[in-house]
Structure formats: structure tokens, C-alpha cells
Amino acid sequence: MTEDAAAAGGGGPWLLGVRHHGPGSARAVRAALEAARPRIVLIEGPPEADPLIPLAAETDMRPPVALLAHAVDEPGRSAFWPLAEFSPEWVALRWALEHGVPARFIDLPAAHSLARGSTVPDPADPAAPGDADTGGAAAGGPAGRDAQEQRAPADVRVDPLAVLAGTAGYDDPERWWEDVVEHRGAKGGDAFAPFAALEEAMAMLREAYGGGGQDRDLVREAHMRLQLRAARRETGDDVAVVCGAWHVPALRRKPAVAADRALLKGLPKVRADLTWVPWTHRRLARGGGYGAGIEAPGWYGHLFAAPDRPVERWLTRVAGLLREEDRIVSPAHVIEAVRLADTLAALRGRPLPGLRETTDAARAVMCDGSDVPLALVRDRLVVGEALGEVPRTAPAVPLQRDLDRLQRRLRLRPEAEDRELELDLRKDIDAERSRLLHRLRLLGVDWGEPAASRVGTGTFRETWRLRWEPELAVRVAEAGVWGTTVIAAANGRAEADAAAAQALAEVTALAERCLQAGLTEALSAVMRALADRAALEADVGRLAQALPALVRSLRYGDVRGTDTGALAEVAAGLADRVFVGLPPACAALAPDAADEMRRRLDAVHGAVGLLADVTDVPAGRAAPAARRGDGLRPRWQEVLRVLSARDAVPGQVRGRAVRLLLDDGRMGQDEAARLMGLALSPGTPPQDAAAWIEGFVGGGGGGMLLVHDERLLSLVDGWLTGVPAQAFTDVLPLLRRTFAAYEPGVRRTLGELVRRGPERRPGAGPAARTGLPGFAAGLDDERADAVVPVARLLLGLDGAPDAADGDRDDSDTGLVGVGT
Structure with missing residues (x-):
């Protein structure tokens, strides 16, 4: 030395x-x-x-x-x-x-x-x-x-x-x-x-x-x-x-x-x-x-707190945790695990069993050799979920003190582990909790994240997943530049974001967040920015992208008690511009742009329905008919009719327009069948016809539409069987994407309908008994067998069985083979 x-x-x-x-x-x-x-x-x-x-000596410092x-x-x-x-x-x-x-x-x-x-x-x-x-x-x-x-x-x-x-x-x-x-x-x-x-x-x-x-x-x-x-x-x-x-x-x-x-x-x-x-x-x-961290803070904390008999105490805690998770662990398991840990330490030349020995012993004796329950032990005990506490007298920025006050008043205690919080916004305390969490998210303090509710649906329900991380203290300190209280800081941050926003969609999303957070003071500034951006925006696609978020915000008026009158007027004006500009904007689109426009068409359709329900004229005021709720739906339906009939509009958009009108009951099944027949006529290029099919029957409910309307199914099947061989390979990816999105049960039902044909369907009417194009009395084995090699190739199966071996599920041939 x-x-x-x-x-x-x-x-x-x-x-x-x-x-x-x-x-x-x-x-x-x-x-x-x-x-x-x-x-x-x-x-x-x-x-x-x-x-x-000196604060380290306080009783509430942990x-x-x-x-x-x-x-x-x-x-x-x-x-x-x-x-x-x-x-x-x-x-x-x-x-x-x-x-x-x-x-x-x-x-x-x-x-x-x-x-x-x-x-x-x-x-x-x-x-x-x-x-x-x-x-x-x-x-x-x-x-x-x-x-x-x-x-x-x-x-x-x-x-x-x-x-x-x-x-x-x-x-x-x-x-x-x-x-x-x-x-x-x-x-x-x-x-x-x-x-x-x-x-x-x-x-x-x-x-x-x-x-x-x-x-x-x-x-x-x-x-x-x-x-x-x-x-x-x-x-x-x-x-x-x-x-x-x-x-x-x-x-x-x-x-x-x-x-x-x-x-x-x-x-x-x-x-x-x-x-x-x-x-x-x-x-x-x-x-x-x-x-500079350590791998096992929970284990190290145990060693410090229990210097005597640490192995026995640790494995007892492991057993208690596993018993809480309904695993069968008895005191005998603990005794055997301790003996095994001691034996492993002796074999490995260690003075005492360490974390490796106790983990190996727990895996072998208490977890039946499985690492699945052992992962729980590592998460809960080896690492641990302890969250410290500091005295209220500790220095803090004013915003942190206001947040502490709100947390105590609303009984929202910061916790290190994940916690799911269900809120009913009809209750005052839950509504305040929601506003606090939304305001913090707007400030960049992501204490809570919205999650899917398991209780039910409705705008009055919210589910949050809460987890407090130490870094959030830094975020609070950063947000202190916007104000000394949570609401003042959130208003200041929203106003600054509205002034800095460049895209219309950013402002509409900000308006939605302000309504969720109850920021009435900032909402006026956001609405001014929204009106300015909307007036300058000339791209109809961006207007269509912004409208759904804006209209979605209106639903917070009733449940949160927020005045959304000004927001409704701006939304109605935005809808007018979308109605006027959408048909020209849908002409001559590339395939990718057509897919995007089809998705925006769906979003605008839902937004118009919601806007028509909530748009109202304030008492004592006159408004043009275009602003009234009862005038929005008819005008939108006229736009859809224009889109469904224009040949310059891509097939995806035309097909979707027909589908939306059919779902709303504004187009009869006969008319829909006629338009489908035109779109699938022999003179239509296969690629365009496949795009029309994707627009019409793609997405939610498209499969059930074909299940319940055999005329539409027969038109699709008749067109599909008539596609030339040289063109089938080109349209196959598009069709596969359309039908693969259906539920397995829907695909199975469609396959059985194609196999049996309308004549054999129970309760078939006169039209079915006379036969419909595309259906036959029985299965064409030769044509069905020809599909099997291609289907197996699509499924990635090794080799293609001989058609004569009989190993074939008839319901997977024909139309449904494309979507398998």
C-alpha cells in the first residue's frame, strides 16, 4: 500500500x-x-x-x-x-x-x-x-x-x-x-x-x-x-x-x-x-x-435496506409478486430457490448469491423455466417503480407551483408507473382534469397521452394513460416562459403557435386543441389566424384536409360548455369553398393522388354530416341558405353526383362518390348498378375498372355491400371473369388490396356466393331463378383448378399441387381468390 x-x-x-x-x-x-x-x-x-x-432532512423528502x-x-x-x-x-x-x-x-x-x-x-x-x-x-x-x-x-x-x-x-x-x-x-x-x-x-x-x-x-x-x-x-x-x-x-x-x-x-x-x-x-x-446508471436499482436498494439475509428476503419478495399475479408459489418454492441460489454461488466461486444466481433460481423453481414471468420480476423488482418526493418548500418556478396546486386539488398524483385514467366529462372534476391534461400537452408536458376507451364511446368519455417522468420538470421550467400559471401559459403558447403556423391544417388542429383545453382566450386569436389562412388558401386538397379537424372540434361545444358559434361559421364557409373547388380538383389525377383524394372525400363526407347536425343560425340573425344545416347535405350530394358522372375523374373517386350516395340513401340500387355496369363495360380499360371497384367496395362495409346485393356481386364477378389474360396481372395487385381488407368471414361468404350461384341460394327470387350474368348452375372445375396455382403462389406456399389431387377449397376460388 x-x-x-x-x-x-x-x-x-x-x-x-x-x-x-x-x-x-x-x-x-x-x-x-x-x-x-x-x-x-x-x-x-x-x-x-x-x-x-437542508431540505434533505425534511420529513417529506423521500x-x-x-x-x-x-x-x-x-x-x-x-x-x-x-x-x-x-x-x-x-x-x-x-x-x-x-x-x-x-x-x-x-x-x-x-x-x-x-x-x-x-x-x-x-x-x-x-x-x-x-x-x-x-x-x-x-x-x-x-x-x-x-x-x-x-x-x-x-x-x-x-x-x-x-x-x-x-x-x-x-x-x-x-x-x-x-x-x-x-x-x-x-x-x-x-x-x-x-x-x-x-x-x-x-x-x-x-x-x-x-x-x-x-x-x-x-x-x-x-x-x-x-x-x-x-x-x-x-x-x-x-x-x-x-x-x-x-x-x-x-x-x-x-x-x-x-x-x-x-x-x-x-x-x-x-x-x-x-x-x-x-x-x-x-x-x-x-x-x-x-x-451513469445501474442495471438493477431495485436490487441495489434491497441490498442496502436488507444487509442481513438478503437472498432469503429477496426471493420472498419475488414469491409475493408472483402470487399476486395468480401463480402458484408456496413457501417450499422459496426454500428450494434459496438453496439453489446458494449452490449456484458456490459452484461459481462467489461469496454470496448475487442477482444472477437469484434470478436463475427464481426462473428454475418459481417460473417453471419460463422467462415470461421473470420479465415481470425484472420490471417490478429488479428495476422497480419507485418515485421520490420532494418538500413543497423546495424552490420551483411559478408554473411548477401552480401545477402542484392543481394536482392536489384535482387529486392527480404524479406516479412513476403507467396509470389508466377514465374520465366522464359530464362530471365537473373530470372535465377539469381533462382540461389540465390537454393544456399540459399543448405546453409540451406530456404527462398524459390519450388512449382508446374501454368503457364506451361518446364525446363525453376520455381515457388517458398517465406516467410521470423526471424530465417533465424540465418541460415545466421551459414552459414557464409562456406564463406563471398553467392556463396563462397554455393561452400564451396557443397564441404564439397560431401566429407562427404556416399551413391551414396546423391552425385547424390548434383550434381543436384549444377547445379540448378550454382556452377561450386563445381561441379568438386562433380563429383570426384560421380565417386569414383560409382566405389565402387556394389548394382545394388542403382545404379538404383542414375541414374534418375543424368540424371535429365543434362536438366539444356541448360536452365542454364551449361556445363554438364562430368556429361553425368558419367551418361552413370552408365547406362552401370545398364544394365549389372539389370537382375541378379531382380531374386528371395520378393514381397516388387519386388515392389521397379518395381518403379526403371520405373525411369531408363525415365532416359535412357532423357540420350539418351542429350548424345553427343564432337567434335574431339571418343567414344565407348555404349556411344552414339543412342546406349542406343536399349541396354536398350534388357535388358527389357530379364526381360520379365525370369521366375525367379517376375511378377511385368516381366509385367512392357512388358508394357514399348509395350509403346515404340518395342513390337507388338500380342507379348504382347502372353506373357500375358502365364502369365495368368492355370498353373501359381494366386498370380504370379495377380502380372504380376499389373506390366503390373498398374500405369498411364494402364486402357486406356485395354480400347483400347479388346484382352488384354478379357485375363484379362478370367483369373479373372477362378480364383478358394479358391485363389480369396488371389489375391483380389493385384487386388484392381491395378484397384483402375484408374480414375473413366476409371473404368466406363471398366465396360461397360465387360458388353456389343465385339459383341455389335459399329464398332466391324470380330474378335469381332466371339466372344472372356471371353465375352458373354448378361449379366449373376446370376454371377453378386454373386458379389454384396462382392462389398458392400468392400465399407463398411451396409448390403447386396437381389439380387432380382434389386438395382444393372451392370457396377460395373465383372472386375471393383475389383477396385471399
Whole structure:
């Protein structure tokens, strides 16, 4: 052991090198502090957080929590320093507060870490070797945070744990660390021995690798040395320093003060604010994107909370979780799992069973060898769903305080796990909850996401999936520029978005969101922007795209008590322009553009129906007939009739227009059959005819239309059987796309109808008995057999069976073979 390393236990200053989020390190720090009884405790972390340290002693402060730093002028530039109950830095903070000992953070100030245009490598980079998931990680250092900006990785990175584990003959650094630290008992022995040994190892690594390719550490360590010198001038050597083990050899060095100050001279800085925010175990895990995280925060928390008999207690918790999920797990399973874990540890040469051994034992004994229930164990226990709490007295931006007040009043507590919330907007409290969640989404604070309701349908029902993530605190800070309350900020953001919107569809979508959020103040500005964009928009396709979202917003008037009169007038005017411009806009379209126009035709059709239901003339006012609800549908139906009869309109659009008129009862079946016959006549190119069929019977309900109207089915079947062989390959993809969208039962029924023909259908009328084109009294085996090879090729089946082998399902031939 080197002389400097020996000094770690002989007297102050005590340099306690730790691993971030290590329960073994946390227990060792507590034991060392009890033995040393220092007069001051220095911790790796941003010095601006010193005024926040007393809050760690509050009764309503519950880890995991994090220090949040953000630039005052640009809240999006932010950083986190997470602390769990088993973090050595948290243990040091609590020890100092409990014993009345001053505690300070000594890392590079957050003002420098958040600054732009740094002339030295940014010390906030979580990729630093001392701050990666190694012995040098510390909750107070930049390793313990989620940097909001992506930074270029260093060319050289050293993982101290990996080097030490490899030297000891381990292929897994995590397993080596557990064996030498986490499984080490806290009773008896020299409290400073583990820190001396770790310091000696890090000193040798730094001698071999220098700074590990991270020059930013030189700046951070210079600042920490200056802070250590200042503390020693106050209290002598009765100083304890809790920092990443990677930094300990550098802090032990004694370069000139002028040299350290020279490294810090000229660093850029910004104004920074800091506060405490709740954190989660899930965000501590590596899978959550946290660069210096740990794989199993739930497991580490268990090791810290249950140092005695940890394996037995852990497997008991696993059994309890599986029993809650209705799996048969008895106390005998727990006993056998403990024995198996002990046996595996002995076979693998480990002092105690670790997470791998307990997981293997649980899989074999409690999960019947299946990884499916084991995934639940990992999610709920190994990672965990703990969400911390911070005192209400913690500093916060005004918007955060207003949000906290609303959460308490509406009984919407932030939770780390997914939670489904069913709202009935007819209830006042649910309506307020809905408005709050919609306002937060408009501000970019996606606490809740709309989900499909499982209770029922109706505009008065909403379903949300809630999940609070620590990053949302940053989003709230960012949104604070729009206002000091949630409603004021949402109104300000909506008005700004309306002024910046370029496309008409953006403004209509914003109007819908304002109605959902109950932003009556912003809605007037959005409506002005909407009227301006609509007046300048000349593209009918964009008008047709914007109308459905605008009309959809009208339905929120009744259930949310919002005045939508002005919105209805703008929507009616927009509909007028769509009616006038749609027929010319549908002429001579390319196939892709025709498909898009067909979808817009469906959307406008639904919007007109809804608009006609809600459009009304205010009392005491006169309005042209075109604005009245009873005049919209007839005018729209005339537009559809024009589209259905124009040869210049693509087949998809003409067919869809006929279908919409037929569904609304504005066109008789005879007329629809006549138009279909014209579209499928021999003089029509097969591609155009196939496009007409797709427009007419494609989408929802098209299959049932053919099932219930055999005249239409016979026309389609007659046309299909008459398509020339050289053209069939060209129209096949289009037809397959049309019929493949039908439900399997509908395709089966269509196939049986084609097979049996109208004469054999039960209850067939006189027309059926006389025969219809395309049907015959029996199945034509020769023609049916010819379809089988093509059908098998489409289905990807190996080989084509001989038609004579009889292995054929007659219902899959003919028309339905195209859609199989």
C-alpha cells in the first residue's frame, strides 16, 4: 500500500472514493463517517446546490430524488444529479445533517457545466471515465445526470471497473464489484480499509492511463482541490470528501494553487437555478438512457435496506409478486430457490448469491423455466417503480407551483408507473382534469397521452394513460416562459403557435386543441389566424384536409360548455369553398393522388354530416341558405353526383362518390348498378375498372355491400371473369388490396356466393331463378383448378399441387381468390 493511500485511514483529510449508486459504498461511507467524525463533509456536486442541502432532512423528502440545474435564460439547457437512498452521497448528506456537521458540494459549478461554447471539454459529459458506471461515479458529479444535449464521445475511454475486474480474472465488472464490495459485510474491520484499497487501485490506473482521455476531469479536479484547501483552512484536517474513486488520486496531489486557478480561468458561465425534483428507479437504470446508471436499482436498494439475509428476503419478495399475479408459489418454492441460489454461488466461486444466481433460481423453481414471468420480476423488482418526493418548500418556478396546486386539488398524483385514467366529462372534476391534461400537452408536458376507451364511446368519455417522468420538470421550467400559471401559459403558447403556423391544417388542429383545453382566450386569436389562412388558401386538397379537424372540434361545444358559434361559421364557409373547388380538383389525377383524394372525400363526407347536425343560425340573425344545416347535405350530394358522372375523374373517386350516395340513401340500387355496369363495360380499360371497384367496395362495409346485393356481386364477378389474360396481372395487385381488407368471414361468404350461384341460394327470387350474368348452375372445375396455382403462389406456399389431387377449397376460388 502506498503512503498516500495509507493516509486515507490514518487521519484527515479522509478521501472516501465511492461508486455512484453503490449500496456497499453507501454502507462503507456511513461507517467511515461514524469512525472519523469529521467537522465538515465535502461532496462531489454543484456548489450552487448548497442552500438546498437542508431540505434533505425534511420529513417529506423521500429518495430517489435529483438536483435539477437549468439555465435561467434557457431552461432547456438543464442537467440532473440523481440520488437514491443507497447513493453514498445521499448517505453522506443525511449523516452530516443528523450530526449537525456542515456539508458542501465541491464539483465544478453548474454555471460552467451548462455554459455553451466551452473552450475546454465539457465537464458535464457523462462519458467521463470517473463518472461512467465505475468506481468514480458520484451522485454529486456530472456523471449522475442526464445531459439534455448530445455531445461527441471522447476518443479514449477507460472503464476502471472493467480493468480491475479483468485483472482479477472476471469477465463481468458488475459481478466483480458485487463480490468485492456489495457482498462485503459492514460489521467489524477497519472502516477505512476499502477506501484505501480502492484508492491504491485507482492510483495505479491513473498512473497507467493518465486522465483516461478526459481532459475535462482536470478542470473539475482543480476546482475540487481548491474547495478542499478552503475547507482545511477552516477546520484543519478534520475534513471528509465523498467523491468518485477515480478522482481520489488527483485530489491527493498537491499542485500549486496558481496552477489550479489557471485551469479554471476564463471558463464560460451562465446564470443557473437549482432545485430538487422527484426521480425514479426506472430512470436510474441503464435502459432508461441514463449514462451513469445501474442495471438493477431495485436490487441495489434491497441490498442496502436488507444487509442481513438478503437472498432469503429477496426471493420472498419475488414469491409475493408472483402470487399476486395468480401463480402458484408456496413457501417450499422459496426454500428450494434459496438453496439453489446458494449452490449456484458456490459452484461459481462467489461469496454470496448475487442477482444472477437469484434470478436463475427464481426462473428454475418459481417460473417453471419460463422467462415470461421473470420479465415481470425484472420490471417490478429488479428495476422497480419507485418515485421520490420532494418538500413543497423546495424552490420551483411559478408554473411548477401552480401545477402542484392543481394536482392536489384535482387529486392527480404524479406516479412513476403507467396509470389508466377514465374520465366522464359530464362530471365537473373530470372535465377539469381533462382540461389540465390537454393544456399540459399543448405546453409540451406530456404527462398524459390519450388512449382508446374501454368503457364506451361518446364525446363525453376520455381515457388517458398517465406516467410521470423526471424530465417533465424540465418541460415545466421551459414552459414557464409562456406564463406563471398553467392556463396563462397554455393561452400564451396557443397564441404564439397560431401566429407562427404556416399551413391551414396546423391552425385547424390548434383550434381543436384549444377547445379540448378550454382556452377561450386563445381561441379568438386562433380563429383570426384560421380565417386569414383560409382566405389565402387556394389548394382545394388542403382545404379538404383542414375541414374534418375543424368540424371535429365543434362536438366539444356541448360536452365542454364551449361556445363554438364562430368556429361553425368558419367551418361552413370552408365547406362552401370545398364544394365549389372539389370537382375541378379531382380531374386528371395520378393514381397516388387519386388515392389521397379518395381518403379526403371520405373525411369531408363525415365532416359535412357532423357540420350539418351542429350548424345553427343564432337567434335574431339571418343567414344565407348555404349556411344552414339543412342546406349542406343536399349541396354536398350534388357535388358527389357530379364526381360520379365525370369521366375525367379517376375511378377511385368516381366509385367512392357512388358508394357514399348509395350509403346515404340518395342513390337507388338500380342507379348504382347502372353506373357500375358502365364502369365495368368492355370498353373501359381494366386498370380504370379495377380502380372504380376499389373506390366503390373498398374500405369498411364494402364486402357486406356485395354480400347483400347479388346484382352488384354478379357485375363484379362478370367483369373479373372477362378480364383478358394479358391485363389480369396488371389489375391483380389493385384487386388484392381491395378484397384483402375484408374480414375473413366476409371473404368466406363471398366465396360461397360465387360458388353456389343465385339459383341455389335459399329464398332466391324470380330474378335469381332466371339466372344472372356471371353465375352458373354448378361449379366449373376446370376454371377453378386454373386458379389454384396462382392462389398458392400468392400465399407463398411451396409448390403447386396437381389439380387432380382434389386438395382444393372451392370457396377460395373465383372472386375471393383475389383477396385471399
